[in-house]
Amino acid sequence: MASYDDILERLFVHLRPLARPGVELDGDTDLVRTLGLDSTTLVDIILDVEDEFDVSVPLNALSDVQTAGELATLIRGLTEEQ
Amino acid sequence: MSLLDRLRTLSQDREALLHGESDPFGVPVEEVYSATEARIGGRTVVLAGTNNYLGLTFDPGCIQAAHDALAASGTGTTGSRMANGSYASHLELERELAEFYGCRSAIVFSAGYLANLGMISALVGPGDVALIDADCHASIYDGCRLSGADILRFRHNDPESLDKRLGRLGEQTARTLIIVEGLYSMLGDRARLEEIVELKRRHGCFLMVDEAHSLGVLGENGRGLAEETGTAADVDFIVGTFSKSLGGVGGFSVSDRPELELVRYSSRPYIFTASPAPSVVASTREALSILRSRPELRERLWDNARRLYGKLEELGYRLGPDVSPVVAARLDTPDQALALWRGLIDEGVYVNVMLPPATPAGQSLVRCSVSAAHTPEQIDRICEAFAALREQASSEAGLSRHRVPRAPEA
Numbered sequence: 098m099a100s101y102d103d104i105l106e107r108l109f110v111h112l113r114p115l116a117r118p119g120v121e122l123d124g125d126t127d128l129v130r131t132l133g134l135d136s137t138t139l140v141d142i143i144l145d146v147e148d149e150f151d152v153s154v155p156l157n158a159l160s161d162v163q164t165a166g167e168l169a170t171l172i173r174g175l176t177e178e179q
Numbered sequence: 180m181s182l183l184d185r186l187r188t189l190s191q192d193r194e195a196l197l198h199g200e201s202d203p204f205g206v207p208v209e210e211v212y213s214a215t216e217a218r219i220g221g222r223t224v225v226l227a228g229t230n231n232y233l234g235l236t237f238d239p240g241c242i243q244a245a246h247d248a249l250a251a252s253g254t255g256t257t258g259s260r261m262a263n264g265s266y267a268s269h270l271e272l273e274r275e276l277a278e279f280y281g282c283r284s285a286i287v288f289s290a291g292y293l294a295n296l297g298m299i300s301a302l303v304g305p306g307d308v309a310l311i312d313a314d315c316h317a318s319i320y321d322g323c324r325l326s327g328a329d330i331l332r333f334r335h336n337d338p339e340s341l342d343k344r345l346g347r348l349g350e351q352t353a354r355t356l357i358i359v360e361g362l363y364s365m366l367g368d369r370a371r372l373e374e375i376v377e378l379k380r381r382h383g384c385f386l387m388v389d390e391a392h393s394l395g396v397l398g399e400n401g402r403g404l405a406e407e408t409g410t411a412a413d414v415d416f417i418v419g420t421f422s423k424s425l426g427g428v429g430g431f432s433v434s435d436r437p438e439l440e441l442v443r444y445s446s447r448p449y450i451f452t453a454s455p456a457p458s459v460v461a462s463t464r465e466a467l468s469i470l471r472s473r474p475e476l477r478e479r480l481w482d483n484a485r486r487l488y489g490k491l492e493e494l495g496y497r498l499g500p501d502v503s504p505v506v507a508a509r510l511d512t513p514d515q516a517l518a519l520w521r522g523l524i525d526e527g528v529y530v531n532v533m534l535p536p537a538t539p540a541g542q543s544l545v546r547c548s549v550s551a552a553h554t555p556e557q558i559d560r561i562c563e564a565f566a567a568l569r570e571q572a573s574s575e576a577g578l579s580r581h582r583v584p585r586a587p588e589a
């Protein structure tokens with residue numbers, strides 16, 4: 098079972114290419130405000146993330162996710178359920 | 180931040196996109212002359228972005244049927260299908276649709292958009308799963324949201340991606356509805372329905388296909404992709420619209436499942452809106468009858484589609500993966516797409532422009548749809564306009580220098 102930190106690190110691999118140069122990523126990074134992701138880009142990243150963690154992330158659950166850390170927590174919760 | 184700031188930011192986004200130039204969204208059509216010609220911006224243009232696949236909007240029989248119904252039954256029903264809005268003609272149209280598809284029953288909704296909302300929200304609910312192709316139309320997304328079901332997406336037209344997600348669902352597959360489109364509206368590619376049906380069977384879930392763009396377009400009898408691929412028996416629910424090949428407005432679902440009739444009692448988008456006007460029902464019935472009796476319209480549509488697709492491909496435009504009546508050129512940026520769109524209008528050709536975030540994978544598209552009503556000369560005019568703008572579009576890097584290999588799904 099991957100830890101929160103592991104998951105977060107692996108999420109950064111997907112998020113880093115989308116961040117403006119110089120933006121440091123951490124758990125508090127706001128996906129929309131800091132990374133400037135629109136909702137369609139975010140759900141497209143979710144497709145990659147789902148394959149990476151072998152987990153399905155319902156779009157409904159994403160409405161509560163604002164930061165990278167919240168996404169990591171969500172994925173950790175979903176992998177535990179499986 | 181006050182309430183209306185949300186809307187005001189849209190005006191900034193719009194300004195940034197358009198740089199004060201003409202707006203392709205909601206362009207006023209000053210006068211419509213026929214299924215393929217209108218006046219826009221003071222000049223006559225060929226319409227090549229109307230989804231009017233069979234060109235029936237000016238069919239004399241459809242117009243007469245609408246006139247007669249207008250005189251006989253009035254301008255509107257002023258009520259819901261569940262109250263005073265189910266006229267004999269609505270029931271007749273349902274019977275004719277069911278018969279056309281060889282299904283037990285059909286339900287008529289007030290729009291294609293509402294058919295998706297109404298069907299999905301009635302079929303799935305909290306605790307169920309809606310598993311949808313990532314490129315599905317907004318009405319499918321909205322229907323899923325309204326339903327309260329868990330919404331999962333699979334990669335566009337990728338059965339392996341679908342299989343993985345089904346595998347992860349375990350026993351929940353019995354409470355899962357897969358939703359795909361027959362012909363995808365943006366790029367005109369077909370769903371890989373044989374493989375999807377195979378997965379649906381193996382995992383024991385349900386399948387709904389939105390044939391909005393494939394009714395009257397695909398299949399021996401024009402029923403759509405399920406007919407073309409011989410998978411109709413495995414499609415649990417078909418959804419469609421009257422607003423494209425049938426030249427009206429309204430939507431429907433057909434199914435062999437007896438439960439379809441019960442949708443009427445649990446579908447808010449069916450119950451809480453007025454039913455389609457009698458004149459629209461009448462023209463739609465006539466259009467359906469023409470769709471069935473004049474297969475040559477479908478042949479003409481496909482001749483036109485092949486002609487346009489072939490020519491634009493030859494010109495070096497990057498198109499969708501399949502030849503179809505939806506022919507979309509992919510540009511690299513919104514600015515290029517807007518420039519091409521404006522250039523085409525100046526050349527006397529109206530098409531659609533589609534930009535992110537409304538498009539799959541953030542693409543910028545200039546999208547044509549051809550009609551059976553286009554003459555070969557009109558198709559040539561459209562091609563000439565694209566040819567005239569080729570240099571400009573390519574200098575703005577809108578074209579591939581080499582012929583790109585057929586892209587797998589983005």
Ligand SMILES: Cc1ncc(COP(=O)(O)O)c(C=O)c1O
Pocket residue numbers: 290291292293295316318360364389391392420421422423428429430
């Ligand atoms: C795939 C798809 N489904 C549903 C609709 C909605 O249909 P209507 O415009 O009749 O409401 C459309 C088109 O707008 C569509 O492209």
